[in-house]
Amino acid sequence: MADITQQMPGRSPATAIDEAKRQKLLELVRGRALARPTDLAEDEVMVWPSLVVVEAVCATVFLLLLIAVSVLFSAPLTAQANPNQTPNPSKAPWYFLNLQELLLHMNAGVAGVIIPTLALGALAAIPYFDRSPLGVGILGTSAKGRKIAGFSAIFTTVVLIGMIVLDEASGRTQFGIGGFLRTQLGAPEFVWNQILPVGIIMATIAVLVVLVQVIFKPTRREMIIALFTAFVVTYIVLTISGTSFRGEGQDLVFPWQLPLEHH
DSSP states (O other): OHHHHHHSTTSOHHHHHHHHHHHHHOOOOOOSSOOOOSOOGGGOOOIIIIIHHHHHHHHHHHHHHHHHHHHHSOOOOOSOOOTTSOOSSOOOOGGGHHHHHHHTTSOHHIIIIIHHHHHHHHHHHHHHHOOOOTTTTSTTSSHHHHHHHHHHHHHHHHHHHHHHHHHHHTTSSTTTHHHIIIIISOOOHHIIIIIHHHHHHHHHHHHHHHHHHHHHOOOHHHHHHHHHHHHHHHHHHHHHHHHHSBOGGGOBOOGGGSOOTTO
């Protein structure tokens, strides 16, 4: 009692005891959530006028460009459709031309069902493999992520174009390997037309993963960025190939060699 009174001069013994108890009850408690500012006005952007005005301007510019193109260029209309005569080439809508391009190189079931299903399943599984909230909404997540995306885009473009040209030159026999398995070894159809194309695709993806791993030492997020970029570029390249580089009989031609029946 004497010690407490000496430490707190000018106070009664009872007050000193209560003050000492209060001081003993004070401690630092680790919180479960980070402190957040209550005033977020500086981080907010109002829908009107900041967003709506930009959207209105973009819509107006797009409409003017569309009208100008419509005036300057004739619509690519042909004669009335004849159900007894199939156009050559006969092409699907542009958003399916990537699958039509795949149909030229492998079994229809693999190109039209199995590969799209696996691709969509892999896209849906991304949130379960990459659960980190860091860098969400930032293009490439980091400077290294943007470099990885650029490398993956260039690699995928070069490899796809090379594979399309080589397979066309070999008569669409998977670079001649499928023809060798079919004619020389007598392999069944599912080997050279199903297993072999899937194996080539998986091998190409594995090469991309190894190169990215060796060159960039990526995190899980950055590896997913590389694979997602490869998927998007594959969609674009196959769509362009099916749209502008396939002529009569789906042969590989230059765009200026396409039939002029649309003009």
